[in-house]
Amino acid sequence: MPANTGGPAILVEGLTKSFGQVHALRGIDLSVPRGTVLGVLGPNGAGKTTMVRILTTLLPPDGGRAAVEGRDVVREAAAVRRSIGLAGQSAAIQEELTGRENLEIIARLYHLSRATARSRAAALLEQFGLADAANRPAKTYSGGMQRRLDLAASLVGQPRVLFLDEPTTGLDPRSRLGMWDVIRSLAAGGTTLLLTTQYLDEADELADEIVVIDQGQVIAAGTSEELKNRVGGDVIEFTVPDRGRIPEAVAAIAPIGEGEPHADTETGVVNVGVGGGGSDALIEAVRGLDAAGVVTRGLALRRPSLDDVFLALTGHAAEEDGQPAGRGRAGRGRRRSSGGEREEEKVRTAS
Amino acid sequence: MTAITAPAPAPGLAERVRWGVSDTLTLSRRSLLVWLRVPAYLVFTVIQPVMFVLLFRYVFGGAIPVPVPGGYVEFLIPGIIAQTAAFATFGTAIVLAQELKKGVIDRLKSMPIARSAVLTGRLVADTGRMVITIVIIVGVGYAVGFRFLNGAGPAVAMVVLATVFGVSFACIAAFTGLAIGDEESVQAFGMIWLFPLTFVSSAFVPIATMPGWLQAFANHQPVTYVVDTMRALALGGPIEANLWRSLAWIAGIFVVFLPLAVRAYRRAA
Ligand SMILES: Nc1ncnc2c1ncn2[C@@H]1O[C@H](COP(=O)(O)OP(=O)(O)OP(=O)(O)O)[C@@H](O)[C@H]1O
Ligand SMILES: [Mg+2]
Numbered sequence: 001m002p003a004n005t006g007g008p009a010i011l012v013e014g015l016t017k018s019f020g021q022v023h024a025l026r027g028i029d030l031s032v033p034r035g036t037v038l039g040v041l042g043p044n045g046a047g048k049t050t051m052v053r054i055l056t057t058l059l060p061p062d063g064g065r066a067a068v069e070g071r072d073v074v075r076e077a078a079a080v081r082r083s084i085g086l087a088g089q090s091a092a093i094q095e096e097l098t099g100r101e102n103l104e105i106i107a108r109l110y111h112l113s114r115a116t117a118r119s120r121a122a123a124l125l126e127q128f129g130l131a132d133a134a135n136r137p138a139k140t141y142s143g144g145m146q147r148r149l150d151l152a153a154s155l156v157g158q159p160r161v162l163f164l165d166e167p168t169t170g171l172d173p174r175s176r177l178g179m180w181d182v183i184r185s186l187a188a189g190g191t192t193l194l195l196t197t198q199y200l201d202e203a204d205e206l207a208d209e210i211v212v213i214d215q216g217q218v219i220a221a222g223t224s225e226e227l228k229n230r231v232g233g234d235v236i237e238f239t240v241p242d243r244g245r246i247p248e249a250v251a252a253i254a255p256i257g258e259g260e261p262h263a264d265t266e267t268g269v270v271n272v273g274v275g276g277g278g279s280d281a282l283i284e285a286v287r288g289l290d291a292a293g294v295v296t297r298g299l300a301l302r303r304p305s306l307d308d309v310f311l312a313l314t315g316h317a318a319e320e321d322g323q324p325a326g327r328g329r330a331g332r333g334r335r336r337s338s339g340g341e342r343e344e345e346k347v348r349t350a351s
Numbered sequence: 352m353t354a355i356t357a358p359a360p361a362p363g364l365a366e367r368v369r370w371g372v373s374d375t376l377t378l379s380r381r382s383l384l385v386w387l388r389v390p391a392y393l394v395f396t397v398i399q400p401v402m403f404v405l406l407f408r409y410v411f412g413g414a415i416p417v418p419v420p421g422g423y424v425e426f427l428i429p430g431i432i433a434q435t436a437a438f439a440t441f442g443t444a445i446v447l448a449q450e451l452k453k454g455v456i457d458r459l460k461s462m463p464i465a466r467s468a469v470l471t472g473r474l475v476a477d478t479g480r481m482v483i484t485i486v487i488i489v490g491v492g493y494a495v496g497f498r499f500l501n502g503a504g505p506a507v508a509m510v511v512l513a514t515v516f517g518v519s520f521a522c523i524a525a526f527t528g529l530a531i532g533d534e535e536s537v538q539a540f541g542m543i544w545l546f547p548l549t550f551v552s553s554a555f556v557p558i559a560t561m562p563g564w565l566q567a568f569a570n571h572q573p574v575t576y577v578v579d580t581m582r583a584l585a586l587g588g589p590i591e592a593n594l595w596r597s598l599a600w601i602a603g604i605f606v607v608f609l610p611l612a613v614r615a616y617r618r619a620a
Contacts, residue, residue: 092454
């Protein structure tokens with residue numbers, strides 16, 4: 001065996017990629033130890049899919065280098081393909097064929113014998129809760145089942161490194177939890193996983209390490225705890241049902257916050273980091289809002305979420321399409337239809 | 352860690368060829384399975400050509416005088432076979448564009464399969480599809496009065512020529528499907544090149560009935576050469592000149608569009 005057994009499962013150095021004027025990746029560095037899960041977190045257009053496509057040999061990088069299991073993704077692409085599995089952003093299954101046929105065909109493409117192909121397909125269908133639907137055309141499957149079939153297809157070749165591009169986007173909450181269970185069991189089995197997501201709780205749940213990317217750059221990396229600590233403590237959050245009064249609410253709590261309060265004028269959610277202020281800050285917030293005469297709902301003190309991390313790191317929310325406020329969104333192609341598409345305005349008080 | 356095996360070692364040349372063939376067959380079997388499962392595809396490849404035969408035989412045919420023995424039905428069947436083989440490539444282009452969009456091609460490209468297999472598998476499956484359609488048209492033709500007048504050997508040669516011609520057009524279609532990558536645009540683009548080439552030819556009417564400027568195009572394009580050759584093979588008559596022109600065109604199309612299709616596949620994103 002080549003001397004690639006000691007290093008990281010995935011190594012990325014100074015990776016760049018542009019599409020014409022769009023700089024999708026501007027120098028990404030990361031390293032994923034074997035048997036761990038890396039969560040790549042970023043909003044629409046951050047460059048997640050571009051990075052996954054380069055790592056899975058589908059796209060040549062412009063600059064920098066990337067290696068999977070010690071093999072260069074450009075020079076040793078064929079070797080890389082023998083050790084990876086990919087579940088892309090959309091379910092790449094043949095909808096006219098049954099779940100079983102889908103998996104058996106993939107197995108045959110891995111040059112397994114007919115009998116082995118059959119048994120491996122059956123085992124995967126069982127493992128992913130698709131045994132009952134195995135002989136139905138995949139187009140009759142629910143979205144969650146299709147994603148599970150797609151994931152099963154990516155495992156037919158028993159990859160050592162698995163790439164999952166937004167594995168739960170578009171799934172309902174229950175299917176999402178089901179997918180999380182499946183991903184956890186894969187990780188427990190020792191597979192190295194790189195999964196991208198726009199959902200901060202997902203990275204929090206599944207990943208050993210998280211890198212946050214925005215506009216083609218790594219803006220933060222670490223464990224979920226480390227990232228949360230960067231926000232600096234607890235957060236007070238509440239909803240203002242009367243959207244017109246948001247500026248008053250923001251003004252009322254600005255003095256108690258450690259940073260600037262953030263408000264989402266569409267949902268009416270206002271939050272502010274209060275450091276170690278804890279319950280004292282909470283009481284002050286109640287007093288301040290009461291004095292200003294602003295009605296609020298669901299006022300609470302909570303531990304910071306990765307949403308807060310994103311806000312603190314970039315000054316804009318994750319679901320905002322990765323654009324700093326004030327920059328146009330025209331020219332960004334390829335946006336998904338579901339989720340992450342609402343326009344938000346940030347109200348920032350200057351007090 | 353028991354589920355994880357070492358990655359397979361790189362295969363040698365003989366092994367690679369064997370796998371290339373096996374991958375191609377697996378993928379073409381998959382395409383044919385899909386084709387059998389979608390009623391619309393079956394209608395497009397079976398019912399529509401039959402309707403065309405009946406339509407031209409009984410509706411338009413009476414109004415079209417033709418210079419061949421046996422009348423319009425003899426004139427029509429070779430033409431409609433060539434047209435159907437050409438139109439079958441709509442399917443080639445559309446399916447490739449769909450697979451590109453759905454990420455199926457991404458998955459296949461990320462797997463350790465022969466690089467050529469996705470294209471060759473598609474072409475093999477489409478060849479099978481074409482042969483089936485051609486046989487059906489010949490059958491329907493026989494029911495409505497068509498007869499091969501030139502013997503069995505030339506009849507088989509006609510079917511082979513039509514198929515090889517169809518596969519050359521499938522290379523063009525594969526290129527457009529992979530390069531354009533969007534189902535609707537691919538379909539629209541197919542109309543733009545396939546309709547003029549098949550209808551402004553000798554496939555359905557004698558070219559002499561067209562205005563002069565159209566004749567200039569119709570007389571010098573591949574579909575006419577192929578249809579005239581097919582007609583001579585089916586009904587008798589001079590073959591040589593048109594056969595060489597047909598083969599030259601077909602070879603030219605392969606030489607230009609097969610590499611283009613391969614390149615589009617490599618670059619497809
Ligand atoms: N083939 C392409 N041609 C042109 N621009 C592209 C192409 N692929 C990606 N881009 C652009 O590169 C940037 C990064 O896209 P990418 O798909 O990697 O983002 P992402 O993080 O996966 O986003 P999403 O969450 O929407 O999937 C975007 O601005 C996108 O428009
Ligand atoms: Mg993406």
